[in-house]
Amino acid sequence: MSVYNAYMALSGALDADVRRDERLSMRTTFHIGGPAALYATVHSYPALRRVIERLGAEDVPWVVLGRGSNILAADAGYRGCVIRLGREFSKVSFGKDGTVSAGAGATLSRLVTETLAHSLSGLEFCVGIPGTVGGAVSMDAGTRHEWIGPLVSDLVTYKPGEGLRRYQGSEVEWGYRWTSLPGDEIILEANLALRPGDKTQIGEEMDRRLSRRRTRQPLGSPSCGSVFRNPGDRSAGRLIEECGLKGYRVGGAVVSTQHANFVVNDGGATAADVIAVIRHVHDEVAARFGVELTPEVKCLGFEE
Incomplete structure (x- = not known):
């Protein structure tokens, strides 16, 4: 394993920012954790593919990390590369009839806020949940009774060494904090099927749920x-x-x-x-x- 060779090969890479010894205490909501040997923010699909290929060539382990909201990082840190999905993966766009396309790097809080602005209902239960869209989909985030998975109409992943894959939401098994998506694939984008609603009522429901979370958590x-x-x-x-x-x-x-x-x-x-x-x-x-x-x-x- 050569972290140094990987760093030198990726330094100045197009659409990627690579750092050494990034403290994970600054990248997790626990505010705990030693340094990651490498920390790469990739802003496009070609950059993601290149970074992972180079890390593979140098036998450097890697992991994709969103906002670190369900991560406990070791005091000694991580000897591999932590990858964060950046600019191209953080977009949110709205189609017709309540469809929403969200990049895996977009924060769940931003997605919830923008669906409210567009008077779309369905994600009220997600208010106050930290993390990114990719993390939320990968673990089927939600409450004890409502999960994000059933709202996913389709999604796109990247399988290292093979390329992009698309899944229909109905092809995926969604469970309590679990999905059947392959663990070696990286979620890049999810399309959600929401429903038009009354903006005032949606906002009031979000406020109610957030107030309840603040009281109990x-x-x-x-x-x-x-x-x-x-x-x-x-x-x-x-x-x-x-x-x-x-x-x-x-x-x-x-x-x-x-x-x-x-x-x-x-x-x-x-x-x-x-x-x-x-x-x-x-x-x-x-x-x-x-x-x-x-x-x-x-x-x-x-x-x-």
Whole structure:
């Protein structure tokens, strides 16, 4: 593996900005994580393809990262290249009859805001959810009862070494925080089928949902969102709370007193602190209820 050779080959690349030793604490909503050996922002499909081909030639591992809203990066960082989808992948456009085309790099908050401006209903449940469109589609983001997947009419991915692929939404299995999309393909764009509505009513519903989130979730504190998936019809947060774990702390990592399924960075938390909290919570819930909670947060850099 030669990170240096990859960096030199990609420096000054057309439609790509490549940096060395970019701290992941600045690129994740947890504000935790050491440096990525390389950090590449690609602004076009040719740039994405070239970057991945060069990384492959130099045997440098890579991962695509949106806003880092469900990522816990290792304290030691990531020895490979973190790829962010930039300009060409951040566009949002509107067609007829409620169709919306959104690049995977566009933020979900921007998409929600623009659908409101165009008086389109369907994404009200996404208000307040951080991250990008690509991340939301890849994990079928949403609430316990509403997911973004059923709104996807079709999407485009890139499979390294083979090229672009298009899927109809009906070809994809959509589940709770899961899709059947191949894990080795990168989502580039999604087309959503929304419905025309009354702008005032849509805005009021978004305000109601956002107010509810702010009341129930620690949106103002660094976190990765929900740490565990809800086990079936049961609430992970409720199980954790019933174990008396609200406020449980290791270093700067704390189980939120507002919502027990959130671990917040109370200042200076390390990835090791968070892992220790997650393990303790998992073990306590398993011991009391016999339920094995499944983490929803994705870890980056720990395998090295």
